[in-house]
Each structure stands twice: as structure tokens, then as C-alpha cells.
């Protein structure tokens with residue numbers, strides 16, 4: 001659905017996006033995470049044809065955006081819906097009129113506009129507010145109106161730029177559930193840009209991390225959280241653990257039912273590794289659970305412990321100093 005190949009973009013000689021390669025399949029919910037200023041919004045604006053780029057290929061919904069004419073661009077942009085952090089509703093129009101706006105621009109008949117707007121407001125659960133003004137709505141309600149408006153021209157792709165960043169955690173969950181339902185029921189491909197890691201964990205299939213205009217990780221959500229720890233730690237910027245003197249930390253990962261309850265016991269009794277558990281957590285991503293167990297092992301025993309992990313086919317990682325910074 002979206003193919004990006006070696007894309008580069010600069011503003012006034014500054015490279016903003018460097019060598020971006022991404023493939024987003026039809027029907028996916030794709031997450032794009034990165035710190036503020038990383039280039040996320042710029043990439044989204046390239047994808048919806050609002051912004052041009054210097055070099056590379058960009059294919060979106062069967063349209064090559066490299067040398068697109070103005071008229072083709074207008075037709076292309078019908079295929080893309082977009083929602084924003086600040087909702088971007090027209091303050092002088094009521095809810096129904098906001099949803100109707102794109103259809104008015106495309107000269108739909110008044111009958112059709114009314115029917116479609118009401119159906120969409122019903123879909124996003126806010127038809128009862130159809131005569132309200134945006135100023136009379138909560139943040140979550142405003143975003144529902146914006147979603148209805150973004151769907152009004154039957155787009156193939158929905159781009160969400162920090163769509164939940166201004167909402168409280170419960171409202172965020174309800175909007176994410178709505179997006180997930182829309183994805184399932186209508187088969188719309190969703191690209192979700194956010195700086196909030198939890199948003200990605202909750203609904204995305206695959207995700208990329210963008211840092212200073214470059215993609216530094218691109219994987220299934222499961223593997224982003226299990227394997228791309230360095231990129232993730234840079235993004236979250238958290239101190240993870242402190243290492244005892246002359247010790248190293250091994251991070252053991254487990255998925256779903258293969259939480260290796262006996263493994264620690266085996267490592268300590270059979271392999272005679274003196275270890276202490278530093279931290280353990282189980283997290284829920286979509287409908288799966290994953291666990292991480294951090295154990296600390298003395299430098300003298302680290303090699304033997306790692307060998308033992310390998311022999312038992314346990315997913316492990318030696319945590320290095322640079323992942324420990326605040």
C-alpha cells in the first residue's frame with residue numbers, strides 16, 4: 001500500500017529525512033515512533049502528497065508521487081484521510097457540517113452528504129452531538145468528529161499524526177479501540193505517528209523508530225520490544241537498571257507460554273551460576289504477553305551463563321553500559 005525507497009528530503013540544505021525505506025502493507029496498522037523533531041510529520045506529509053521530496057521513490061495506493069500533476073494529486077489525496085493532535089475542526093461549523101466539508105468540496109449531493117455524515121457519526125459513536133459546536137465537545141469527542149471527517153471520502157489510508165497525544169489515558173484507549181475497529185471493519189490501512197510507546201504497543205502490527213530523520217528500527221511490534229532495545233531505549237530515554245560492581249546484566253526474554261519458569265533454577269543449580277534477579281516484568285502487547293527477566297551475574301561466570309542460555313535456546317541479551325544511561 002505504501003512503498004518508500006531511499007527517500008531523502010531537506011529544508012534549506014538541512015537533511016530532514018535521510019534514506020528512508022519502508023513498506024506498509026494493505027490493512028496493516030503501522031506505527032512510526034520518534035522523538036519530537038525526528039521527522040515524523042514531515043514523512044507523513046510526503047506520504048499524503050502535501051510535501052515533495054528531493055530523491056527516492058514514493059508509491060502510495062498505486063500512485064507514484066514523484067512526478068505527479070496537480071490534478072492527479074487532488075484525486076490522489078481523496079484516498080488519504082488524516083487526523084491530527086489538535087483535531088483541526090472548523091470552529092464555526094457544527095459537528096455534522098464539519099464531517100460534511102470534504103464531501104461539499106467534491107460536490108456530493110446534499111442528500112448524500114447528510115446520509116453519509118450521519119452514518120459516519122453513528123460509526124464513531126457521536127451522532128447525538130451532530131448539532132453541537134466543536135467548543136462544546138471534549139477532546140475525545142472532537143477526535144471522533146475528526147475521524148468521521150477523515151473517513152468521509154472513503155480513503156484507503158488513514159494517517160494519524162499524534163492523534164491521541166492531547167488526550168488522557170482512558171480517552172486515548174477509546175480512540176485507539178475505535179481506530180482498531182475501523183481498521184478491521186473497513187480494511188483501511190492506518191499509519192500511526194506518535195512519541196508514545198504505549199500507543200504502538202496497544203494496536204500496531206509493525207512499527208518503525210525514526211531518529212534524526214533516519215529509520216533506526218523497523219520490525220514487528222513484538223520484536224521491536226524484544227530485540228530493538230538500543231533504539232527503544234534511546235527513544236524512551238530511561239535508565240533501565242544499575243549494575244552491581246564486577247557484574248553484568250543478562251536480559252532474558254520470553255513470549256507467551258514459553259516463560260521459562262524452570263530455567264533460572266536450572267541455570268543456578270545445573271550450571272552453578274550465582275545469579276540474582278534484578279528486575280522482571282510481563283507486558284501485554286495486543287493479545288500476547290511477553291516477559292523480560294534481568295539477572296545479574298559476576299564477570300567470572302558471565303561466559304558460562306551465556307553459553308548455557310544459548311544451549312537452551314533462550315532469547316538473551318547482554319546489557320551494555322550505553323543502554324543504562326538516564
Ligand SMILES: Nc1ncnc2c1ncn2[C@@H]1O[C@H](COP(=O)(O)OP(=O)(O)O)[C@@H](O)[C@H]1O
Nearest residue numbers: 011012016034035036037038039040041042043
Ligand atoms: N517547513 C519547514 N521548513 C524548515 N524546516 C522544517 C519545516 N518543517 C519541519 N522542519 C524541520 O524538520 C525537522 C522535523 O520536523 P517534524 O517532521 O515536524 O518532526 P516530528 O513530527 O517528528 O516532531 C525539525 O527539525 C523541523 O524543525
Ligand SMILES: [Mg+2]
Nearest residue numbers: 040041042161
Ligand atoms: Mg510532528
